[in-house]
Amino acid sequence: MSLPVPSATGADPVAVGPVALEEAGVSLGRATWRRLRRTPTAWVGATIIGLFVLVAIAAPLLTPYEPASTRWASEVSTTNVPGPSAEHWLGLDRYGADMATQLVYGARTSLLYGVVSTLIGLLAGTALGALAGGAGAVGGRVGAWVDATIMRLVDVMLAVPSLLLAVSIAAVLGTSGTAIVVAIGAAQVPVFARLLRSSMLAQAGADYVLAANALGLRRSRIVMSHLLPNSVGPTIVQATLNLATAIIEVAALSYLGLGTPEVASAEWGRMLVAAQERFDEVPRLALLPGIAIAVTALGFTLLGEALREALDPRSRR
Template sequence: MTQLSINQSSDTIAIHEVSGPWRDAWKAFRKNKTALLGLGLILFFIIIAIIAPYIAPYGYKDQQLMDRLKPPSSAHWFGTDDFGRDLFTRVLFGARISLWVGFFSVIGSIVVGTVLGILAGYYGKWADMLISRLFDIVLAFPSILLAIAIVAILGPSLQNALYAIAIVNIPTYGRLVRAKVLSLKNEEYIMSAKAIGMKNNRILFSHILPNSLTPIIVQGTLGIATAIIEAAALGFLGLGAQPPDPEWGKMLSDSRQFIQKAPWTVVFPGVSIMLTVLGFNLMGDGLRDVLDPRMKN
């Protein structure tokens, strides 16, 4: 978007670029090479997750027992597992599962955590005390152990693993939003909105929530990486995706007894997890550098 201004003394037209916070943030983000690398890794895995059915040479369930534990070759780029299934195909489809769990568990955590954080921070008193104590109780347990307990109660499945990951991460976003709301609700423009009779709901959605998005975006990006690791951990323990779904953590668990005999069965799922998590971490760090005013010179 550009703005035209006419200089009448010289009869020339000067074109000035209109800047905004998000435009400036994108410009600064593009200058961060490591953040762009992270974005590239994320886009790469998103693309292969989308086109997996079209580029996979085999079905991820197809078993060829005569070809079990074959090393990488032109027929099987990543080799085969102990059931003769093509690892390249299973890694491609595994990207779908890991990204699906990562994105939707974080979205669930953000939605619930943001609502609770706003209620606690804006209304205070008994609402703040009740919600804050609830957050403290959840945070008193190690996140992976609490997720294991939740899945053990609900039953092992990928969907229940998603629920568990979302639940254990709600306090992270709730406390982040609560702290932001506490700092915003005493600002002059919020006090002015109250003085003119603006309703609380409008203040929350028009002023409080938009100004709380920056830390949510940064933490959400980093949270996806954490969610992918937690999903892989649950899958490794047999509490996440169930056979024959090609979840990366489950693939590592099934192949751990073949580490010496067929190391490729462990290397490719492990590297996939590492690169995906690295991508979100690099991008999250870049977003924090760009969006956090304290990180700017």
């Protein structure tokens, strides 16, 4: 339905369309979902992520072989790596493992490492950002000191490139999957901390904060019950984008030899390491895991960008 509204020039009334009426009184979550479902990139990203998660969960049902099995090692030689066949529809790798099985179980490993490392970075970064942002919003000498101290620590971490910081941490912790997860998670902490702190300081002057202060609510309650819930949205969006980066960095650390020491392990980065010596002869050994990494990272990036635009008030139409 459209309503006639008189124009400022006294001309004929201008019709206000149904979109403007529907937006009135709609919650942020529902309005975001309405914009998100009208975005083609969001559907493409969600489809890619859905397939990725489905493959990771259903890995035992998609292949009859065990991951990292080298039972066909006798068929591989320095001059021959068997290609696709009826038994191995993507062929074997240089260690005699089924290539399709490696890719399927590699999706599970990449998803596990990416999600856990991002959660580590998100939780630790949120804790630091909430402490700094809350202290800065409250004000006072103590609050300013706490905010400045935490932010200087974050600045030091941001001064080191994230991949270099992850490599340094993984090198100290040793070669294992746990080292990769902790290293990538620690490298993400300063990003989440600075983003949440900035969002909380931007919200500190909002009307609802002034109203809470006028009602005499304690500052700690204002920070935890009002500031933090209304500031965490951009951090969640950043976590979606960081998942794409985490998957790439997992592969990068494995490629550098800082992952699990088992050479035939089902992990995409480790597959790239194994393929580099035979790339000229058998390029599929590197192309297949490389494509899997690129497509998966693209899915998380598309969904994260679409979610950020849907939450941005400046993009509302």
